[in-house]
Amino acid sequence: MKKIQFLAVAILFVTSCSKENDMRPASSGTTQELTSAKVSIQRPLTINLSSAADVNSTNPPTACSGDLPGFAVGDLLLNGYATHLGQLIGAQSKLHHDNCDLSFTTALLTTGVSGQLAANNGDLVYFSGNDIINVFNLLTQSGPTGTISGDWQITGGTGRFTGASGSFTLTGTVDFATSTFTGTGIGTIVY
Numbered sequence: 001m002k003k004i005q006f007l008a009v010a011i012l013f014v015t016s017c018s019k020e021n022d023m024r025p026a027s028s029g030t031t032q033e034l035t036s037a038k039v040s041i042q043r044p045l046t047i048n049l050s051s052a053a054d055v056n057s058t059n060p061p062t063a064c065s066g067d068l069p070g071f072a073v074g075d076l077l078l079n080g081y082a083t084h085l086g087q088l089i090g091a092q093s094k095l096h097h098d099n100c101d102l103s104f105t106t107a108l109l110t111t112g113v114s115g116q117l118a119a120n121n122g123d124l125v126y127f128s129g130n131d132i133i134n135v136f137n138l139l140t141q142s143g144p145t146g147t148i149s150g151d152w153q154i155t156g157g158t159g160r161f162t163g164a165s166g167s168f169t170l171t172g173t174v175d176f177a178t179s180t181f182t183g184t185g186i187g188t189i190v191y
Helices: 002-021 136-140
Strands: 023-025 031-033 042-053 076-082 094-103 108-118 124-134 145-157 165-175 180-190
Touching (some): 042 165, 124 165, 136 145
Antiparallel strands (some): 042 180, 076 094, 094 108, 124 145, 165 180
């Protein structure tokens, strides 16, 4: 009988010690369980992207303001590879042009973009940003390409990327004949 009582006391002691280790004071003076707190870590991010026209998009092309009436840009599907995401799922990785402006004076097309990148397991990373595309070659008919640079912010996600944040800078080349681009992004992701 004493062995059973001793065993019961030992179990209670171990249980209470493990519960104390799972609790910590929060900054407000209350306690929270460590197991329920998600620890977000800033990590380096590298992305290699290529795009294709999204011919099945339900969004009409976005009409641009500026010097060329009727100029519009359509949605894109994104392919490539990103650290922490792996090979992107192209059918689910999408870019939408929220707005755009074309200037003959500066030979620049500026766009506001938003969309999502789909990790190889289906988790999503949401983004928004701004791109600047040099359209000098397009306007002067001196070549089929131009440079693109952009600043994109990570605005959340799903799965392991729920609540994700961060940013990256995109640089690359636009092919005006196909309205596509290839580029590399470098920055950080917090999740």
